[in-house]
Amino acid sequence: MSTIFGLALILVSIYFLGQNIIFTTHYYSNWWQKTSATASVLALIAGIGSLTFWRREMGNFGWIFIAVGIILVFLNSGVILRSTSLWTFFVALLAFASGYQLLTSGRIRF
Incomplete structure (x- = not known):
């Protein structure tokens, strides 16, 4: 049960941080921009x-x-990064750290 709750907390943190990240697509005018996009996906x-x-x-x-x-x-x-509030960043960081600890050890240690 703790692993499911930990995974849910990690997904909540990704949601809070992902609200302010916008990925755009555009026409590639140069060959190195297309290569950079393909290489970034493959590297990830x-x-x-x-x-x-x-x-x-x-x-x-x-x-x-x-x-x-x-x-x-x-x-x-x-990638376009919009500004985020300190509160949103704090909640996302706390949710990620707690979720990771629940996922790996089954309990939260502060």
Whole structure:
């Protein structure tokens, strides 16, 4: 039961932070913008896959792939970040930390 509640808290935190992130698509006028968008999706998929399935063998590479994917998304200029309130950020951070602890250990430690 605690793992389901932990997963729900993580999804709530993603919802609160995701309200202020807008992904846009546009016509690619240059070849490097299309390559950057494709590489960012592939890097994010590789990072999430390696963290999910091969955590012991490729855990560090997973985080590197995710970082490269996020950097390429911003280089592609397909992301608009709206301002968020401190309260929304605090609630999202608290929900994520609590959900992660429930998911991994089954209880919340402060």
